[in-house]
Amino acid sequence: MDNRSTLFKGVKEFFVEIGDLSYFTARFFKEVLKPPFEFKELLRQCYQMGNRSLVLVTVTGFIIGLVLTLQSRPTLIQFGAVSWMPNMVGISIVREIGPVITALICAGRIASGIGAELGSMRVTEQIDAMEVSGTNPFKYLVVTRIMATTLMLPILVVYGDLVALYGSALVENLKGDVSFQLYFNTVFDALSYADLVPATIKSVFFGFTIGLVGCYKGYYCKKGTAGVGIAANTAVVMASLLLFVVDFIAVFISDIFYEL
Numbered sequence: 001m002d003n004r005s006t007l008f009k010g011v012k013e014f015f016v017e018i019g020d021l022s023y024f025t026a027r028f029f030k031e032v033l034k035p036p037f038e039f040k041e042l043l044r045q046c047y048q049m050g051n052r053s054l055v056l057v058t059v060t061g062f063i064i065g066l067v068l069t070l071q072s073r074p075t076l077i078q079f080g081a082v083s084w085m086p087n088m089v090g091i092s093i094v095r096e097i098g099p100v101i102t103a104l105i106c107a108g109r110i111a112s113g114i115g116a117e118l119g120s121m122r123v124t125e126q127i128d129a130m131e132v133s134g135t136n137p138f139k140y141l142v143v144t145r146i147m148a149t150t151l152m153l154p155i156l157v158v159y160g161d162l163v164a165l166y167g168s169a170l171v172e173n174l175k176g177d178v179s180f181q182l183y184f185n186t187v188f189d190a191l192s193y194a195d196l197v198p199a200t201i202k203s204v205f206f207g208f209t210i211g212l213v214g215c216y217k218g219y220y221c222k223k224g225t226a227g228v229g230i231a232a233n234t235a236v237v238m239a240s241l242l243l244f245v246v247d248f249i250a251v252f253i254s255d256i257f258y259e260l
Helices: 002-032 039-051 054-078 082-123 126-132 137-176 180-190 193-219 225-259
Strands: none
Touching: 002 137, 002 193, 039 137, 054 082, 054 137, 082 126, 082 137, 082 180, 082 193, 082 225, 126 137, 137 180, 137 193, 193 225
16 A cells, blocks of 8 residues: 555656646746846856856767777777778767767756756745846746757757767877878768758757756755755756657657658
8 A cells, every 4th residue: 555655646746747847848938038038147147058068078078089989990990891980980979979968968067057056046035035026037047047058058069079079080090090181071971961950959959958957946946955955966867867858759750850
């Protein structure tokens, strides 16, 4: 009986969470179209999320390019297909590895930061004070942050892809005497719109998901200092899980679209 009640409680909490997140999403789309528009705060958030994530994305992308090439090179040599290395690495990074890894890194960096920031503002009653003073805290705090992540993540993904390709080209240059110009010419010849367009659109939804979950968890943070830590932690976990769901849906839809 206890197991059944626990299971029922867990299922109920899951659907309540989905309902609250859906309402939060609908409220965002309602508020984003209503003036006034907080352009100054939006630009500040874009700087905070984009500029401060560059070092992390650079290191991660560079290591991904190095590791992927070093791991794949012996197998391709065994089959006499080492000349296909730029094509394989370029398509793999641009289509899937670059967007997903960059999004996961940003989920840990950005979603937790937003959750902790808004959570601390909720606990210290700063959000309540904004409501009393006549300011719309949802538009100022939530809309600007979600828009910033939606705009900045595709840029970070493109940057991370280029850094990863540079890391791969460096390995090929040192081990295979392949010039950087030849490597990148081969990569760009192998890529097509079927690789670039779905990856770009997917990264936009990744950014929206990260910002949405981080703001949702922080905005409805429970009272107490412990709630801030819980909000930051659950924001990362939930955002990471939703990123895989969004990625699966995006790949499934793009596969159907390009088959037609």
